[in-house]
Structure formats: C-alpha cells, structure tokens
Amino acid sequence: METSVVGKGLPKFDAYTKAKGTIAYADDFSLPGMLYAKVLRSKYPAAMIISINTARAKSLPGVHAVMTGKDVPHNNLRAKFGQSTDIGPNFEGLYRVLAEEKVRFLGEAIALVAADSEKIAEEALALIDVIYEQLPGVFDPIEALKQDAYLVGDNDTNLVSQFKIRQGDVETAFKSADVIVENTYSVPFKDHAFLEPESGVAWVDENGIITIRVCTQVIEHFRTVAEVLGIPHNHVRVIGTWVGGGFGGKEDITVESFLALLTWKTKRPVKLTYTREESFLAHSKRHPFVMKYKTGATKDGLLVALETELIADSGAYTYLSPWVLLYATVNAAGPYNIPNVKVDTVAVLTNNPFSSAYRGFGAVQPNFAYESQMDELARILDLDPLTIRLKNCLQQGDTLTTGADFGGSVAVREVAEKAWQALGPKRADPGKHIKLGRGLAVGMMSYGRLTFLHDTSRSYIKLELDGSVLMRSGIPDLGAGQAQALVQIAAEELGVPLEKIKIFTSDTSLTPLAGTSTATRQLYMSGNATLKAAREVKERLINKASVMLKADKTDLKFENEKIIRISEPDKYLALSTVIGQCSTDGDELYSEAQFNAPFTEVPVSDVITGQTFADFTFGAYAVEVAIDEETGEVNVERAVTCYDVGKAINPLNVEGQLEGGGVDSIGYALTENFVVEQGYLKSHSLAEYLLPTALDVPDIETILVESGAGIGPYGAKGIGEPACNAMAPAIINAIRDAVGVRITSLPATPEKILFAMLSRIK
C-alpha cells in the first residue's frame, strides 16, 4: 500500500520544544499555595514496626500533615495493577500504600509529610519516631523456597507463581542427543535509571475532584487511587505529563497515592519529586533470574530437547511478577523448533527491592541464556553462529512451545542472516593484546498484552471548520514518539499536513482511555483505534464529497487538504469546503473508535498451553567486540541490528527504539550491576550504578525488515521492548569468540573476564 506520511522519518512534533527545554515535565509545574511532600522510608529490609510516633513531626511549624498507614482509608488493596478485566487471584497481588506491621524491604514507604517547604518536610521526617524490631529476612529466592524459610509477607509461603511447559518427552530425547550443553546463568537486578525521577503535583479542583498531574506510563491507576481513598472512580483525575523515560519503572503506581492522600488531607496542592537516590530505593527493578539450561542436539546440529528451570526474585511484593514469569515461560525456548521441551518457572518473594516491569518483561533474561546455549552448541559442533540458528529457527507455519500458532510473519532466518552478514569480512586483531571477536544472537518477544487481559484502546478525531484536526487519546508519551505515531496515521488517512493536527493526550477525565504505554502495545492498539476513527470520519467526508462532486465514492482520494476525483484530477473540493457542508447538514464531524485485541481465557492450570499473546516481533543483533587480554576490558566496536518491524510508521523513531534498546542492553551486558547485599543497596546512585555513556557505545547500525505482516496499523509490529533482546547475548558470545571464555552471569565486568581468562590458562 502506498503511503505518503506513514513510513516517513519525520521529526516528532514534540522534538523542538524538548530540545529547547520548554516542555513542562512533571516537576516543572507548580501551583500557588503548594505544599511539598516527603516520604519516610524503612531503614531495614526486614523488620516489625512496633510503633510510629508522629507527634514531634506534627508540631513542627510549617508541617501540614503527617500520615501513616493508619490514616489511609484503604491501605491494603488486592490490586489488579491497572487491569480492567477480571484476571483471577493468580495474577493479582497486595498493593500496600504505607508499610504496616511487617516491613518488607529497605526503603519501603512508612509515613508521608506535607509541609510549606521541602526543607521543613525533610526536618519533619527526622522527627518521626519509628521503633522497629529487626527480623532476619530472606534474600535469596532459593533459600526463600525452603520449607522453614522466613516468610516475607503474611501468607504461609514465599512462592508467588509457577508455570510449566510440557512438550514431547525430554528424558528420552536427551538419550538420543549427540551433544548436551548444560549451564546455569544468572542476571542481576536492573534499574530503569530514567532521566526524570518520579514526580507529580496533586490538587483538589473546584468540584472536589482529586487531580494528579504526574509522569506515568499508566494513567488508569486513577481507579486504584480512588479505591485507596474510598471515593468513586470518577472523583480522581490523572493528567499524564510528557514522560522523561519510563522503561517499565513508571508502570506501577509511584507517587500518585501519596499525593492523593496528602492533598485530600490538607486540601492544598502538593508536590512530590524523588531524588535519584530515592528513586533507586522506591521503584521496581528488572527481575534477577537464575536459569538452569540443558540443551541437546544431534551431531548435525538439530535441537532435540530443552529442559530449563527459571527462578525469578520477585523481591518484597508481587506486583507484576506473575505476568513477567509467564512471559519468561513462553519465551524460554526462544525462536527455535525444539520437539521436546520442559520448562519450569517460579517467582519467589524475598526481602530485596521489589521487581516488576522492565522493558523486555521476562523475555530478556531467558534470551541471554538460550542464546548463550546456542553459541556453545555451535562451538562444540564446529558450526558457525549463523548456521546453527538457521538449522533450528522457527519458520512460517511453526508453533510455539505452548502449541499456539504464530500469526503474521516469522522472520528469524532473514533477520539473523542480514545482521550477521552486515558485519562483513573479519579484520585482523589491531594490537598484540587486543583480541577481536564476533557474536550473534536472535530474539523474540510479543507485542500487545497477554491476550487474557482483554485489552482495548480508544481514540478520538474531530475535524475543525477550517480543515484543521483535533485528536484526543489517553496515550502516555514516554519520549518514544507514541503520540507522533497517532498523528502520522491521522495525517495519512485524512490528507492533512502534520502541522494542522493537534493531539491532546493522557487525561483520564477528558481523553478517551487508550490503555497503558507498556507491553509494546500503543502503536498496535491505539494505532489501530486511531486508524479506525480516522477511517470513520473519512467515510463521512467521502459520502458528502461524492454527492457534492457527483462522483463515485471509489473515484475519490484525499490529498493535500483536498478531496480529488481520481479520474479527473482537476475536479476537487477543499477539505474545509466539505467539512463546512457536513457542518451545515448537521453531520457528525468526529469519531471515537475502540480497538479490541483478540481475547483468550485466563489460564486455569500452571501448565501453559495455547495462545497467550497475539503476535511476536523477531530480531537479531550481530556485534564485534575488542577485548584487552591484559585488563579484560571490553569495547563494543560494532553493532548491527536487524528487526522485522512489519511496517515502520516512522523509521526515525524505530531506529531510535532499536538504538535505545541496544544501549540499554550494553549496560546490562557490561556495566550495570545493581548490588543488593542482605537487602541493603550498595549501588544507590549513578556513581555506583554505571550506565554506559555516549563514549562507551558504538554507532548502532539498524536494518529494518518490513514484512507488512504485523497486526498493528498498516501491518506494523511493535518494537519498544523486543529491541532489548539479543544485544546482551551477542556481546557475551563475542567475548567467547575473542578470548575463549564463557561468561554466565551478567554483567561481564573486566574483573570477571580477566580472571576467567587467567584460570583457563592455568
């Protein structure tokens, strides 16, 4: 299909204001009479709160409210974490606003203060007297699963969820295998480290509505906030700001409930912004996993069996752990055809920071493991990394390990070939102690939510009399161009230039709810809703124009703000003329459309079968690294990525997503290590938690495959999260290629690499 705006790498409409620094992010906004909030956080990872005395804090001049769990109308909720469908107890969890009795992790919120200034609020925190009784706690998920383990919560087990996949008979299959590779892999916590820490301002409006202006990926948390306060859902309004990065870390509630409680109590506007260090303490992390993999193949390199056990550390609360674990389970075998598969996964509570959503959502951890396994198999069988993948990768018509069909396009072969071949001929090692190595990895990940979550999105388009267009969508824009994509779709359909379209986003009371900016779902879901809405208004204009031009409807096209007769291009009407006629005739000049994802039922058994996702995105990374044999230092010299994105609505933004996912994964592979010892954070600022800087990453070359076979608008697939696959294992495989050592735990620091090399020599 020919398109004129869709498919163009146009600058985002928000780019200029962001570059100039004039966008008002969450913290850039203030109101007269505003108070400042601070949060008192637990000093211990595991303790019993014996008493909290707020008297001294309350009497400090300038303090307007001090609140503890007792002051929260509904402090303990059985939460669906932003879901609107009934998902059953296995996918719900406890949402506790402020710690009561048992403290479960270091930094858990215990009390809130609102005061005339941040400084007074901070002084007040020091005047809150909390008496704790320290408890032993449990910090290792394997320990936490044992019979007599310390119990993190109030249940009689630390087990959060478990899932299984059973296909064929692995035991027999391993007997027939010529080679078996067995390894245990581990990955640490990862922090989102978004540029903008959590922040918001809340106030009670003239109608008594609790209004919260906040940076979030999920404005739908207004319902949970209303339930915390015990007021009707329509009494809470969340206005989402432009978000300075989310990556899953702003998917759960952050400051919303705290702000709502304090503004409700004081009837004054309240601001709460975390510092970087507080942000590290307060929000979720990517799940650490321990992953046992046993992979068997024939001597020709055909996979015959896979047995794997994944243990995920959920940290102190459930949050999205069951969902993340389900993703990990379904992705555990990777994009390969393996006749016999046995997968067992568990998620376990500990007194560590809580884990929840992180870009890649459970697909990324097993990706590191299965792609390391493939690399080892290739080495044993003397196959090159591409060949072993081509022999085994999924093809069109293959099924998932759950038995579900893949829809659309399964382009594993194509992306792997293109990425690997783009590296070109090998270079000689540049210096005597610098060794070059190459690595390849592929990956798969769904886009769109778990199908049993019955996802929907709505979008609104309205034509103005002068031919300009107004759009409304609840979509939170995280900086990835979510809003821009919708505008490009409307511009394409209506033949209106981008500048003539204004979009209003992210307001639970005024914009149609578009669902969360998570799960790589917005282009797919809200893009489809927008396409539907645009085509509805287009249809009305065509009907009108066909009467006005006395032309057949199929003989009309929209171009340059005109409706033109295709057969006689000099016969046309200005769009505004047709709109004017519609208005005169009383026709509707707007449309609000809803798109529904395919629905399936909530799994009843822990053995997962059938469809859980609507479609998948496949991609590959090929990298070249240079390693200093004497220091173990790694430099990623080249990185090529190739993904089948279905259709690039805005190629510039797609490349941005791929590059961003790549950089994020370089950090995962090499530098980012969120150290938690016995529940205490050892990397609580950006001086200890090392993100790769501009000097640490290569130019990432991107190759886009456009199969047109996605289920998003114009055949698009989702790219945001899948972009975090493949880079990390490609780097680890390249290190193996360069210096012969297999790193099985991330990050691969120079310390690990150097001593692995030294012990190999001995």
Added chain:
Amino acid sequence: MKTNTKILASEFEYLECPTLAEALNCLSKYNGKAKILAGGTDLLIKMKSGLLQCQYLIFVKKIEALNYLISDKKTLRIGPMISLRSIEKNEQVKAYYSALFEAVRSMAATSVKNMATIGGNLCNGSPAADTAPPLLVYGATLKLSSIRGDRIVPVEEFFVGPSQTVLESDELLTEICLPDLGDQIGSSFLKLGRVSADIAKINVAVCLNRTGKSVGNCRIAFGSVAPTPIRIPEAEEILKGQEMSDELIVKAAKAAAGLIKPITDKRSTNSYRQQVSKVILEEGIRSAWQRAGGEL
C-alpha cells in the same frame, strides 16, 4: 546508607571572597567552622548526603589572582582555581606535561570540568584523584597560605589518608609549582575506569629522563591502590641508571605490583587492581620512554 536529599542538610552562612586576603582573613576568623568552596563538584555532593557539615562556606573560585597557568620554559606554576577544562585546553600542558594532560583529559565530562578546579581535586584528598599521580611524578610542590604566612609542601607529603591532607583548617592551597624537569623527559598517565570518564579503579603516572639508552631520573606513582596516592620508590630504583629494555620494564612493573596492597571496594577488587597494576605500569613506562625520545 546516606541519602542525597537535594537539600543541603545543614544551615550555613555563604561568604564570597573576591581576593586572597579576604579569603585568608575569613578562614582565620572562622577557623575550623568554615569550608572552602571552589568548583563544588566534590564538596556539594558530600554536603547533600550529610557526610560533611560546616557553619560557613567560603567561595573562592572568583579569586582571579589564583586562576592562572604560567610556564617559563623550565617550570610551570598553576593557580589552584584554574578549571580542569582550562588545563586540558592549554597548549603548553599538552605539549610538555603529557601525564597531567592525559589525567585531566580522562576526567569527568566537559560540564563538570568547567566547574571543577585542580586545587579542589587535590584538597579533596581522594586516593583516586587523577591529578595527584602526575603531580607526584613531576615532584610538584604546593604553596599553602594562611594569615600566619606561607609554607611549601611537596605533593608527596600532602596526602595523609582518605579525605585527609596536611592542610590546616585556616590554610588555603594557593599555588602548585612544577620544578624544572630537566632534558629529554617523557611522562604518561593511564587509568582504568568502569565506564568512560569514571573515577579511577586504578591510575598510574610515570615521568622519566633519558640519557642515551639509559633511564636517568624516574618517578612512578599510583592512585586508588592505597589510602593515598603513592610513589613506588623501589620500582623507580629498578629503572634508574639502567639501560632500557622490555625485560627491565617487566621487572619494574612486577616489583611495583608486589608492593601495592589495594583493597576491594565498589569500583573493583584487590586482586584485579594488583593484576592490572603491572599492565598499566608497563604501558606507562613504555610511553614515557618513547616520549623522552627513547626506542624499544
């Protein structure tokens, strides 16, 4: 664990001293209760996390008379208020003081280097301070001033322990002086960090003179391997007066690695530091030798 709260946790009075005399007077007047603020890139972080408190903060970065870099062919005099960025851009430094240039180039990012001063880097007393090893191998001296008068202290005697120096509470560092380094000199600085522009896991500087095929004078200094930046005289002795060769370099580097006793901390481990100290010292000696016109 200390939390950075955005707010400077304690009350203090802020004083701006545009001249040296005023600064010294203030320091004497508030002796013990005042802290000097230069670029603030170390100090403010400590104040925000509550590690450091003071009643008076004396801002000295505007003292023009302490912001200079003067070289008269033989010696180099550096005003402590000069920014790291100005040092990095100075042609003289780049051409003749390779170790100092490489140290400053390796530090932080441009924005931080525009704020940060060389005086602050030294007076902060970090064992990892990147300008310390170069100044140690250049045999620099420091002028410490107070209303009681001036004294000159060799850099080697300046550092006492982590965050500790010989500075008295009423003293200001007012000049860094690099002596005549002689002919045929070469120097180098190397550092390993976790990412680019990071605080050093380990750093090393070497400065030597060449007399024909032999090493004349020679100094070696490491950072981040002891409570203070340190010289390794034993390794220097191995090189001095000897004909340069690969074997000699390996011997000196091996000896140095055997003498340091690094610790394990957030940035690295003792065994890694020990292991790579050899590697970076070898490399450091080689490039200093080559810069001195030597061949290998």
